[in-house]
Amino acid sequence: MKLEMIKILYFSWIREGVGTSEEKLETKSENVKELINELKLKNEKYNSVFAKLDNIRVAVDQKLVNFETSIKNAEEVAFFPPMTGG
Amino acid sequence: MKLEMIKILYFSWIREGVGTSEEKLETKSENVKELINELKLKNEKYNSVFAKLDNIRVAVDQKLVNFETSIKNAEEVAFFPPMTGG
């Protein structure tokens, strides 16, 4: 399994929770769900932020997707809470 | 039956059809329908304008009403086509 370098972005309280707005990660995760499980192993902050997924949304390459979506060949994955625009 | 003096207003093509925008009339008509029948007797212009009532609306004392509405004690009756505001 080839390792791929991916950019991960965090917004709002997820950014505050994990303590960074952006990082790069070498991953062999194939979809968002696997990536989240990999992130949860990093440290307690990640583990706590991603403990429940109800209030977490994800975009792969700037497109809203669900947790089953593949991240193969993706360049950017972003995690954020439900949006509050307008 | 007491005769009452009433002001009658006409708008849009009804005004153009009858040839006046306003007139006073002594009438013993009790409702709009009777008033229309009375007006139709005035001359051919009125008779022609009021021949069909589908496209005629009426207000009694500035309030939209139907042809059965009483005009007793009314001061002002207005005839006009369906409105085209906005």
Next chain:
Amino acid sequence: MTVILQSSVFNPGATINEFQKQSINCGAIVSFTGVVRNNEESNLKKLHIEHYPSMTKIAIEEMINVANKRWKLSNCLVIHRYGNLKVNEIIMMVVTASSHRVDAFQAAEYLMDYLKSRAPFWKKEFTDKGSNWVLSKETDEAALTRW
């Protein structure tokens, strides 16, 4: 809650800005602006709007009263012109303010539907080919049934 009837032109943007300043803490402002369109078949030289002066304001105020009961509005403004208008001139404007966007939208749509078919205005078009009274549309009448 204000109803203004006038023959002169008005500035929709300045009207909205002024309205917004007056509508303290209301979150959502919706406006509808009606503009004189050119006639597709024949060049529109002018649009004449006749109205029923002693009834118009009363009728519009009544519509606003109903809207106020149905939706939570903090402010509401209707401006409607009469007399002679040229292509691209503003005919009328409805502005609503509310804490909730849905209320502001619904009230503005309701007022527009009623202004179209229940406020005593009649439009006459003067084109290259002559003049004609604008006919009311069945779709406008039908629009009232949704309220």
Next chain:
Amino acid sequence: MTVILQSSVFNPGATINEFQKQSINCGAIVSFTGVVRNNEESNLKKLHIEHYPSMTKIAIEEMINVANKRWKLSNCLVIHRYGNLKVNEIIMMVVTASSHRVDAFQAAEYLMDYLKSRAPFWKKEFTDKGSNWVLSKETDEAALTRW
């Protein structure tokens, strides 16, 4: 069709007037203006809006594309601010132009519903009592089901 993202204040009235001039022969213009409201319980000192720069414009353009397919629009503008805003400042604006008022209204409401829940913005309130991220509302999510 224009999407503008900016941190600086803008003038909604001037924006609408400019938009109207550009929207040739379209009859109906609908605008929605969102204003920063004060918090009911605690004094709002500022509202901070975070967004996802590389996604925001793409997401809003996609919403406009869908609106354009569903309704007959001659013009459409979305302006949304990010950064720090004070009470009574304008947050954002949607303006639509169409020959038909129903299309202008529907498209503006559609865009508002989607901007609320599908454009990547997050609001944080700073009040006398501290700061908190604004929670999304179930009613906003539910509003999407009507489209």
